[in-house]
Amino acid sequence: MSTSDYDPACLxxxxxxxxxxxxxxxQYYRWLSYGGVTKNYFxxxxxxxxxxxxxxxxxxSFSTQNELEKEMQKMNPYKIDIGAVYSxxxxxxxxxxxxxxxxxxxxxxxxxxxxxxxDVRSCCSAADICSKCWTLMxxxxxxxxxxxxxxxxxxxxxxxxxxxxGVHCWVCDEAxxxxxxxxxxxxxxxxxxxxxxxxxxKKVVLSDPIHPFxxxxxxxxxxxxxxxxxxxxxxLSSKESVDKVLSLLPEDILCHSLHDLLNLYQTExxxxxxWDKLKAxxxxxxxxxxxxxxxxxxxxxxxxCYPRLDVNVSKGVNHLLKSPFSVHPKTGRISVxxxxxxxxxxxxxxxxxxxxxxxxxxxxxxxEEEEDDTKDKENETDxxxxxxxxDYKRTSLAKYIKMFDQFLDAMARSRKGEMLKKSDLQKEF
Amino acid sequence: MQFTGRRRKLTVHxxxxxxxxxxxxxGQPPLENISLSEFxxxxxxxxxxxxxxxxxGVSFVKMSEQYSKKLHAEISGLNFPFRPEKRRKDHIxxxxxxxxxxxxxxxxxxxxxxxxxxxxxxxxxxxxxxLLSMYHFTRISSRYxxxxxxxxxxxxxxxxxxxxLDLVRTRKVFLQGGYAYIxxxxxxxxxxxxxxxxxxxxxxxxxxxxxAVQSDERxxxxxxxxxxxxxxxxxxxxxxIGKVSLEQIDALSAKSFPLCMRQLHKALRxxxxxxxxxxxxxxxxxxxxxLTLEQxxxxxxxxxxxxxxxxxxxxxxYAYSIRHMFGKEGKRTDYTPYSCMKVILSNPPSQGDYHGCxxxxxxxxLLKQKLQSYKLSPSGIIQILDLVKGMHYQLACQKYFELTxxxxxxxxxxxxxxxYFMESQKLLSGGKDIKKEVEMPQKVQxxxxxxxxxTLFTSENLINFQT
Numbered sequence: 001m002s003t004s005d006y007d008p009a010c011l012x013x014x015x016x017x018x019x020x021x022x023x024x025x026x027q028y029y030r031w032l033s034y035g036g037v038t039k040n041y042f043x044x045x046x047x048x049x050x051x052x053x054x055x056x057x058x059x060x061s062f063s064t065q066n067e068l069e070k071e072m073q074k075m076n077p078y079k080i081d082i083g084a085v086y087s088x089x090x091x092x093x094x095x096x097x098x099x100x101x102x103x104x105x106x107x108x109x110x111x112x113x114x115x116x117x118x119d120v121r122s123c124c125s126a127a128d129i130c131s132k133c134w135t136l137m138x139x140x141x142x143x144x145x146x147x148x149x150x151x152x153x154x155x156x157x158x159x160x161x162x163x164x165x166g167v168h169c170w171v172c173d174e175a176x177x178x179x180x181x182x183x184x185x186x187x188x189x190x191x192x193x194x195x196x197x198x199x200x201x202k203k204v205v206l207s208d209p210i211h212p213f214x215x216x217x218x219x220x221x222x223x224x225x226x227x228x229x230x231x232x233x234x235x236l237s238s239k240e241s242v243d244k245v246l247s248l249l250p251e252d253i254l255c256h257s258l259h260d261l262l263n264l265y266q267t268e269x270x271x272x273x274x275w276d277k278l279k280a281x282x283x284x285x286x287x288x289x290x291x292x293x294x295x296x297x298x299x300x301x302x303x304x305c306y307p308r309l310d311v312n313v314s315k316g317v318n319h320l321l322k323s324p325f326s327v328h329p330k331t332g333r334i335s336v337x338x339x340x341x342x343x344x345x346x347x348x349x350x351x352x353x354x355x356x357x358x359x360x361x362x363x364x365x366x367x368e369e370e371e372d373d374t375k376d377k378e379n380e381t382d383x384x385x386x387x388x389x390x391d392y393k394r395t396s397l398a399k400y401i402k403m404f405d406q407f408l409d410a411m412a413r414s415r416k417g418e419m420l421k422k423s424d425l426q427k428e429f
Numbered sequence: 430m431q432f433t434g435r436r437r438k439l440t441v442h443x444x445x446x447x448x449x450x451x452x453x454x455x456g457q458p459p460l461e462n463i464s465l466s467e468f469x470x471x472x473x474x475x476x477x478x479x480x481x482x483x484x485x486g487v488s489f490v491k492m493s494e495q496y497s498k499k500l501h502a503e504i505s506g507l508n509f510p511f512r513p514e515k516r517r518k519d520h521i522x523x524x525x526x527x528x529x530x531x532x533x534x535x536x537x538x539x540x541x542x543x544x545x546x547x548x549x550x551x552x553x554x555x556x557x558x559x560l561l562s563m564y565h566f567t568r569i570s571s572r573y574x575x576x577x578x579x580x581x582x583x584x585x586x587x588x589x590x591x592x593x594l595d596l597v598r599t600r601k602v603f604l605q606g607g608y609a610y611i612x613x614x615x616x617x618x619x620x621x622x623x624x625x626x627x628x629x630x631x632x633x634x635x636x637x638x639x640x641a642v643q644s645d646e647r648x649x650x651x652x653x654x655x656x657x658x659x660x661x662x663x664x665x666x667x668x669x670i671g672k673v674s675l676e677q678i679d680a681l682s683a684k685s686f687p688l689c690m691r692q693l694h695k696a697l698r699x700x701x702x703x704x705x706x707x708x709x710x711x712x713x714x715x716x717x718x719x720l721t722l723e724q725x726x727x728x729x730x731x732x733x734x735x736x737x738x739x740x741x742x743x744x745x746x747y748a749y750s751i752r753h754m755f756g757k758e759g760k761r762t763d764y765t766p767y768s769c770m771k772v773i774l775s776n777p778p779s780q781g782d783y784h785g786c787x788x789x790x791x792x793x794x795l796l797k798q799k800l801q802s803y804k805l806s807p808s809g810i811i812q813i814l815d816l817v818k819g820m821h822y823q824l825a826c827q828k829y830f831e832l833t834x835x836x837x838x839x840x841x842x843x844x845x846x847x848x849y850f851m852e853s854q855k856l857l858s859g860g861k862d863i864k865k866e867v868e869m870p871q872k873v874q875x876x877x878x879x880x881x882x883x884t885l886f887t888s889e890n891l892i893n894f895q896t
Binding site for chain 1: 600
């Protein structure tokens with residue numbers, strides 16, 4: 001049992017332990033410094049903390065990793081958010097002449113929240129998630145990751161579990177960090193297909209020509225649709241669910257085929273076959289229909305499965321987003337990176353909680369002590385640091401920090417490559 | 430200022446390299462010497478071209494086939510085709526007009542709009558292979574053209590996606606690896622945006638350096654006149670002089686006067702007085718419709734003495750200026766009636782004034798009320814107000830013409846109050862050929878007035894022209 005029965009009331013006791021012995025400060029600092037290429041990049045970054053009793057403090061900034069550590073260990077924040085890199089130290093923003101304190105750069109971020117799918121999932125609602133609807137996140141990650149890499153050319157994407165009901169994407173490329181509000185909004189809109197709120201019934205409308213991005217996204221959706229929607233979400237298994245799907249069809253087709261379609265869930269037991277029948281009936285009627293309905297099946301699949309992202313989160317350069325490796329106070333889960341190489345195997349319920357990893361801290365694994373002593377002598381690490389490194393390594397957090405390290409290594413290699421290219425161009429030796 | 434002799438000298442670039450492509454972005458100013466007469470000719474001709482662009486844009490849907498055909502014809506007619514010799518003219522004339530049109534927001538806006546329309550027309554005329562040669566030339570100055578690909582006859586331009594946000598946002602373009610691949614016909618929007626931004630910045634910069642240019646006395650009057658220039662008929666010579674009687678004026682003001690003159694006439698009748706700006710604008714208009722000096726004197730006198738002015742004071746103070754208007758006093762220049770552009774752009778009215786263009790200078794609410802009091806249809810009023818909001822003042826007046834004359838289409842492009850009068854009279858008299866011949870000044874006369882035409886520099890001095 002990996003949850004180890006997390007109790008939010010224990011947070012005040014667990015957080016100090018977490019921040020003193022487990023939180024990966026050096027990797028965190030390494031990330032946000034981005035190789036020290038831009039001066040004061042870390043110094044001018046805004047953090048915000050939510051403390052006990054919902055006290056919220058903004059414009060926190062730190063000049064060194066040490067300062068960050070000390071402050072976090074002192075404040076023991078329940079939540080940590082990361083904001084933008086500003087023109088001045090955020091902690092001194094009040095001393096700056098009004099108008100000159102500006103958000104300059106920030107990672108391009110995306111927030112996919114399961115509650116945005118409440119109108120199309122039948123298994124859960126609101127803050128609840130289960131293994132059935134988690135597939136929506138899998139689909140979202142596949143579609144967005146491909147598009148951000150292939151279409152937009154971004155390379156350094158960090159996908160993170162939000163801790164409760166969604167995922168975040170941090171696009172860390174230099175080009176992404178420098179994007180304007182207009183550019184971020186354009187990217188988010190390019191990636192948006194599901195439009196409309198409570199009042200809109202049909203949220204996806206396709207027209208000719210179908211953009212390659214849409215076809216690419218559809219092939220991902222089509223892969224998951226039968227198992228996820230037809231089986232898992234019991235689409236077309238009850239009168240209500242059939243009605244809901246039918247409401248997405250064009251009026252004139254609906255009128256003509258209503259009788260046939262409504263009986264679908266009775267005459268056909270196999271949900272997969274029901275879908276095929278639905279398609280067949282509509283195709284047949286469509287031949288006689290005048291307008292629309294050309295892409296109805298694609299539109300239905302997209303409405304039930306396509307990623308729903310909050311454009312406002314992505315648009316703002318100064319928007320604050322929950323930090324990776326922060327704790328989710330309600331679930332206790334750590335916001336850990338998601339390994340895209342094993343995406344289908346990711347289980348949000350297996351993500352370590354703060355109580356679990358604190359527990360694991362006190363249980364040394366056999367033979368570990370000796371092994372580490374030898375390693376320390378080789379690397380010349382001091383006992384304090386050694387203990388710290390040993391600490392997270394013996395917990396379930398280890399593999400996630402390793403993932404994070406690999407992500408940071410890739411960025412470092414990329415930076416080195418860029419510098420070589422630049423110096424080649426300038427013919428420096 | 431350098432005086433280098435009579436012949437033109439090309440200083441930096443050999444002509445075929447500079448003008449090797451057919452469409453220019455006007456990135457660099459010309460660096461050669463030209464004569465004053467060429468300076469003026471180029472400027473006036475380009476101004477005519479831009480006014481033509483404006484008029485065609487008003488009469489036809491922009492970029493429609495009709496529009497394109499007509500504009501193409503006008504461009505060659507005005508001597509601006511694509512041939513290399515003419516590209517130099519295109520280049521130089523553009524920069525001269527920058528000097529004239531950088532000074533106020535209104536002028537800049539007008540200039541940028543016409544230059545953009547002209548550019549768009551020329552751009553869409555380009556064949557993909559021309560685009561390729563243009564790319565090679567502008568590659569150094571334009572950051573847009575990352576790569577131009579030619580796939581048989583279909584041209585695509587590869588730009589970073591950040592430079593094509595509108596196309597990206599609406600998924601109207603193919604993206605790969607962070608680049609947008611834009612088909613030739615869609616490139617124009619992006620290039621136009623770039624063109625507008627650059628020109629706008631350049632005009633702002635030019636305005637700052639203008640004092641230095643204006644200190645040259647040979648240029649200053651010319652540049653001033655250019656920005657107020659009206660290059661159509663000037664209604665200064667009318668063959669129907671004396672055909673309008675004073676008794677007719679009240680009726681005519683409601684039937685055939687444009688709104689500005691109707692407003693002035695009413696103000697004059699109501700307050701028995703008009704201030705200087707109003708007297709000039711209205712007085713010259715009346716001259717243009719055919720009033721003789723004697724009629725004018727009688728008209729103004731009879732009105733003014735109903736007010737606070739007695740006969741003596743009128744003869745002393747006001748009669749002189751009326752005679753002046755007719756060229757009978759002082760310099761004896763025969764002033765020409767104001768064009769719409771002049772009315773709209775110069776001498777805005779202040780408190781107590783009734784001159785100017787009501788579509789431009791009146792509060793929209795008051796304008797609406799006035800139009801309602803004239804019993805114009807509500808839908809018509811809305812159309813007029815929309816045009817006003819879009820700053821199409823002359824179009825709004827045209828609409829007023831159409832509504833008051835009960836016709837669908839005015840059939841002409843309005844740019845002069847006397848033109849309005851003439852067209853109205855033509856329409857009301859059943860289109861009979863009214864025997865007034867208005868002479869078109871081909872080149873500007875030497876006794877041309879300061880307010881309408883361009884003074885000719887007869888000097889042969891050379892100037893070194895640099896922005």
